[in-house]
Amino acid sequence: MKVxxxxxVKAIPALLILLFAGLGTTDAGWIRQTKLxxxxxxxxxRVQRFERPALRRGPRYAADRVLVRxxxxxxxxxxxxxxxxxxxxxxxxxxxxxxxxVRTSPGASVAETxxxxxxxxxxxxxxxxxxxRLADTPNDEFFARYQYNLRNLGGILDIGPGFQFPMTAGAxxxxxxAWDAALGDPEVVIAILDSGVDRTHPDLAAKxxxxxxxIANDDDDATDDHWHGTHVAGIAAADSxxxxxxxxxxxxxxILPVKVMDADGNGLYSWIIDGIIWATDQGADVINLxxxxxxxxxxxxxxxxxxxxxxxxxxxxxxxxxxxxxxxPAAYDDYVLAVAASxxxxxxxDFSSSGPQVDVAAPxxxxxxxxxxxxxxKGNLPYVFASGTSQAAPHVSGMAxxxxxxxxxxxxxxxxxxxxxxxxxxxxxxDRGRDDHIGYGRxxxxxxxxxxxxx
Amino acid sequence: MTMRSGGARRLISLGIxxxxxxxxxxxxxPKVKTFMAGLDFDHFARTIVWDGxxxxxxxxxxxxxxxxxxxxxxxxxxxxxxxxSLTGFDGLAFGxxxxxxxxxxxxxxxxxxxxxxxxxxxxxxxxxxxxxGRFVSSFGMSKTWPLEGFSVEGEAKGRTNWMEAxxxxxxxxxxxxxxxxxxEVSVRWLRADFRMEETLDDLDxxxxxxxxxxxxxxxxxxxxxxxxxxLTLKAKAGFVPRAGGADSLASVGLLYAF
Numbered sequence: 041m042k043v044x045x046x047x048x049v050k051a052i053p054a055l056l057i058l059l060f061a062g063l064g065t066t067d068a069g070w071i072r073q074t075k076l077x078x079x080x081x082x083x084x085x086r087v088q089r090f091e092r093p094a095l096r097r098g099p100r101y102a103a104d105r106v107l108v109r110x111x112x113x114x115x116x117x118x119x120x121x122x123x124x125x126x127x128x129x130x131x132x133x134x135x136x137x138x139x140x141x142v143r144t145s146p147g148a149s150v151a152e153t154x155x156x157x158x159x160x161x162x163x164x165x166x167x168x169x170x171x172x173r174l175a176d177t178p179n180d181e182f183f184a185r186y187q188y189n190l191r192n193l194g195g196i197l198d199i200g201p202g203f204q205f206p207m208t209a210g211a212x213x214x215x216x217x218a219w220d221a222a223l224g225d226p227e228v229v230i231a232i233l234d235s236g237v238d239r240t241h242p243d244l245a246a247k248x249x250x251x252x253x254x255i256a257n258d259d260d261d262a263t264d265d266h267w268h269g270t271h272v273a274g275i276a277a278a279d280s281x282x283x284x285x286x287x288x289x290x291x292x293x294x295i296l297p298v299k300v301m302d303a304d305g306n307g308l309y310s311w312i313i314d315g316i317i318w319a320t321d322q323g324a325d326v327i328n329l330x331x332x333x334x335x336x337x338x339x340x341x342x343x344x345x346x347x348x349x350x351x352x353x354x355x356x357x358x359x360x361x362x363x364x365x366x367x368x369p370a371a372y373d374d375y376v377l378a379v380a381a382s383x384x385x386x387x388x389x390d391f392s393s394s395g396p397q398v399d400v401a402a403p404x405x406x407x408x409x410x411x412x413x414x415x416x417x418k419g420n421l422p423y424v425f426a427s428g429t430s431q432a433a434p435h436v437s438g439m440a441x442x443x444x445x446x447x448x449x450x451x452x453x454x455x456x457x458x459x460x461x462x463x464x465x466x467x468x469x470x471d472r473g474r475d476d477h478i479g480y481g482r483x484x485x486x487x488x489x490x491x492x493x494x495x
Numbered sequence: 496m497t498m499r500s501g502g503a504r505r506l507i508s509l510g511i512x513x514x515x516x517x518x519x520x521x522x523x524x525p526k527v528k529t530f531m532a533g534l535d536f537d538h539f540a541r542t543i544v545w546d547g548x549x550x551x552x553x554x555x556x557x558x559x560x561x562x563x564x565x566x567x568x569x570x571x572x573x574x575x576x577x578x579x580s581l582t583g584f585d586g587l588a589f590g591x592x593x594x595x596x597x598x599x600x601x602x603x604x605x606x607x608x609x610x611x612x613x614x615x616x617x618x619x620x621x622x623x624x625x626x627x628g629r630f631v632s633s634f635g636m637s638k639t640w641p642l643e644g645f646s647v648e649g650e651a652k653g654r655t656n657w658m659e660a661x662x663x664x665x666x667x668x669x670x671x672x673x674x675x676x677x678x679e680v681s682v683r684w685l686r687a688d689f690r691m692e693e694t695l696d697d698l699d700x701x702x703x704x705x706x707x708x709x710x711x712x713x714x715x716x717x718x719x720x721x722x723x724x725x726l727t728l729k730a731k732a733g734f735v736p737r738a739g740g741a742d743s744l745a746s747v748g749l750l751y752a753f
Contacts, residue, residue: 103586146741149540149555149585221595449591457698458593461647473646480646487644491588491597494640494651 101168106153108140111164122162126153141169177216178280178287180243182408182423187286188384189275189403189435190215197384199406199425211386211466213402213435214486215289218442221489223280224292225445230276230326230437231319233312234269235305236262237297238412241270241422243278243285244295252297253318255311262297266305267415269297271426272330274410276434277441285423286408289438289485293445296324301331309333309340312369316343320350325444328437329356329376330430332367341372348375353440353452355379357429359393366395373397377440377456381405381432382482386466392429394476399456400463401478404432439485446489462487529566531727533750534559535576537631539659540742541685541711541735545587545704552586554657554687556633558607562748570615570625580607580633582655584689592693592700594642596651603655605635613665621669627679628662647696657687661713676718683711683735711735713744725752 110119116133123131123142130143144153150168157166177183177191188197194209229249239248252262264270273295278288300315301307312331319327327347333340347354356370358378365371370378378397381389381404389405404427411424436459443455450458463481465472474480537558544551560578567573581602589596611629618624635655642649663681670676689704715733722728729748734741 146743148743149553149583151583151585152555446595447591447593450593454593454698454700457695461645461649461695461698462594463646465646488594491590491595492642492651493597494600494653 101150101170103150104144105169106142106144106150106157107165107167107169108142108157108163109138109165110140110162114162119162122160126156178219178291179283180278180280180287181284183287186408186425188212189407190287190289192384197406203406205384205406207384208386211382211384211403211482213289213439213482214484215287217486218439218489219291221491222442222446224277224290224442225448226292226294228290228293228325228441228445229296229323230273230290230293230328230434230441231296231298231315231322231324232269232273232276232434233298233300233315233319233327233329234264234272234331235266235301235303236264236269236299237273237295238264238270238410238422239297241274241410241412243274243282243288243410244270246279246282247277247288247293247295248273249294249296252299253315254299255314255318256299256302256307262299264297264299264412265303266301267411267424268301268305268330268430269299270412271409271424272328272430272434273297275407275431276328276438278410285410285421289435290441290445293438293441296322307331309335309337313339313343316347316354320347320352324352326353326355326437326440328434329354329369330428330433332357332359332370334367336368336371340369341375344369344372344375348452351452353377353437353444353455355433355437355440357433358395358398360391360428360430361393362391364393366393366397371395371397373399377436377459378479379429379433379436380478381427381429382466382478386464386482388467388477389427389429389432391427392432392477396476398476398479399460400436400480401466401482402432402435403482404429407431436483439483439488442485442489458488459483526567527565528568529564529572529752531564531566531750531752533562533748535562535578535746535748537744537746539735539744542737542740542742543685543687543706543709545689545706548704550586550588552584552588554685555583555585555602556657557581557602558609558631558633560607560609562609562750564750570613570618570623572611572613574609574611574613574629576607576609576611576631578607580605580635582633582635582657584655587689587704589691589693589702589704591702592691593698594693594695596691596693598653600638600640603635603638603653605633605655607631607633616664623667623669623675625665625667625677626662627665627681628660630658630660632656632658642693642695645695649693649695651694652692653689655687655689657685659686660684673721674718675720676716679713679715679717679731679733681713681715683713685709685711711737711742715744717746722749726750727752 127145128142132141154166192212197205254262277290277293278286280287280291298315300311354376356376358370358380359367377399380392380398380401382401383405406425413422460480464484465481540555542551558580560576562576564574583602584598587598609631613627616624637654640651661681661683665677665679667675667677686708687706693700713735715731717731720728727750732745
């Protein structure tokens with residue numbers, strides 16, 4: 041296809057080097073794990089591994105049981121006699137609180153039974169016997185203490201001397217809730233277009249589907265010679281429930297590494313374009329681009345459209361220039377989800393770019409992720425904290441992969457809308473509705489993936 | 496416990512036989528001999544697996560209808576009914592919509608029309624064997640729920656229709672003029688659909704749940720009791736066996752003879 045001369049001229053700036061480390065991580069934002077001393081020394085797992093056979097939620101209460109409490113003053117003998125008169129096959133008194141666990145009559149629904157019981161003037165309360173489940177959070181070593189981004193219980197984020205931050209409970213992406221509905225399909229692949237991925241990392245080795253493609257060096261080994269790509273890949277889909285390290289957002293989905301940045305964290309638009317098309321042709325379901333450049337380029341946009349038209353959800357970092365515009369390719373609004381960064385208090389990060397193209401925000405401040413062993417140094421655990429919209433984007437990529445896992449028939453545009461419309465408008469008090477800082481809000485995986493109950 | 500093709504053929508054959516008996520009776524003696532009218536309450540529950548689903552959910556229907564029974568003599572009775580239905584769908588999930596919806600709402604309302612036919616086949620002493628068939632169809636009214644908690648406006652709109660046909664022999668024991676108990680075994684055919692639309696701003700989806708002509712068996716005990724010279728109480732209760740349990744059915748009607 042012949043390219044018009046004007047476009048070719050316009051494409052020249054695109055060959056400028058992308059200072060992607062500057063985009064991907066703020067200077068003050070990331071801390072090398074080596075500074076944390078023995079805090080990260082390996083410890084035995086404290087949490088038992090729980091297996092989950094099912095992805096979807098089952099019924100919320102038992103189909104053949106209800107709980108009943110009589111009004112004060114109703115004698116036990118009378119209460120039991122009354123319950124037997126309803127024909128219940130089994131009646132058991134839970135002592136101390138005077139609640140009867142009752143097995144309903146055959147053929148009668150819980151709703152019917154409750155309606156019948158509630159009409160009786162001697163009965164104070166009649167309720168369904170709700171199902172509980174094991175507290176099924178992943179047993180990864182750092183999940184509970186450091187991954188506020190996935191489940192934030194409040195308290196202090198303590199990552200070392202001088203780096204202690206009070207957190208707001210609930211300022212997270214509701215991952216633990218969403219995992220109740222979907223852990224991810226291993227067939228769903230997230231392509232990480234970045235500096236490569238450390239395939240030997242214990243939290244990634246089982247998740248990487250192939251050596252990938254190194255477009256920066258034109259070979260078939262996308263091993264990370266920086267650290268950024270490994271970190272981003274881990275946030276999106278690190279191995280979970282393996283008692284070590286962290287949990288990824290898309291716990292069962294796979295990673296396809298595509299190296300489009302060199303060892304210094306620099307890359308060319310042509311490498312990114314190549315990478316997008318290669319990953320699409322390899323069958324990736326989601327493409328994560330924790331990178332960007334300042335220049336609009338029709339070829340880069342066309343590559344994003346190529347992926348979008350073939351069913352790929354493209355997610356990109358909005359940029360780390362506070363007050364500055366959204367970078368490319370995140371700014372290609374029709375084809376790419378632009379992700380801003382929020383923090384452990386659901387505040388917009390003070391480095392996050394803004395603009396009308398921002399779709400959503402995700403945690404991007406002091407996010408713990410894997411790093412190559414050579415990067416952190418021998419004797420240290422291969423994990424680092426990092427901040428940036430680079431860290432925010434893979435949360436959204438992981439979420440997109442889980443939606444694709446649960447609803448494979450949805451088009452990318454639908455998945456993008458689900459991610460936008462289920463977000464929490466966390467700055468509603470100052471700026472109600474969609475705004476240029478956090479878009480529709482901080483993503484809420486629970487709202488997107490857990491069934492909505494029609495009452 | 497369901498069955499498709501063979502059972503369907505038997506049900507259709509039975510229906511044709513009933514229609515033939517009715518036609519023969521009306522042809523021989525076209526005049527209506529008796530006329531009764533009153534109110535009916537019907538309930539049935541059915542555990543069903545919607546087409547394409549892996550898990551089961553419950554369909555529970557309660558019907559209140561006005562009923563008229565036309566007696567043509569020789570044990571042939573045609574009944575017609577019209578009324579309202581309330582149909583519940585505990586545990587039904589619409590999983591292919593953009594946001595999965597789970598039904599935990601009050602029952603859906605509908606208009607119900609029904610027709611039934613009873614024809615005497617054999618009469619021996621105190622025993623009588625009849626063929627009984629009934630067809631009921633519920634035309635659901637649409638219901639809308641606002642979808643709350645999203646960053647855009649949204650709503651879900653549902654509508655359900657179902658129809659059930661049943662036919663089978665009824666063995667009655669004529670205890671007295673005032674009370675006739677009976678045992679009824681029926682083949683029951685159920686077809687239902689539930690159409691759910693979801694809209695969140697410019698994101699929308701449509702999912703239609705269907706169960707298309709599954710067959711069940713039911714066993715019921717009932718009785719017709721003459722309460723007074725003109726009032727008759729008709730009651731029936733039974734069960735529909737299925738894998739792992741049974742579903743219920745019941746009906747009660749009070750009819751006045753004119």
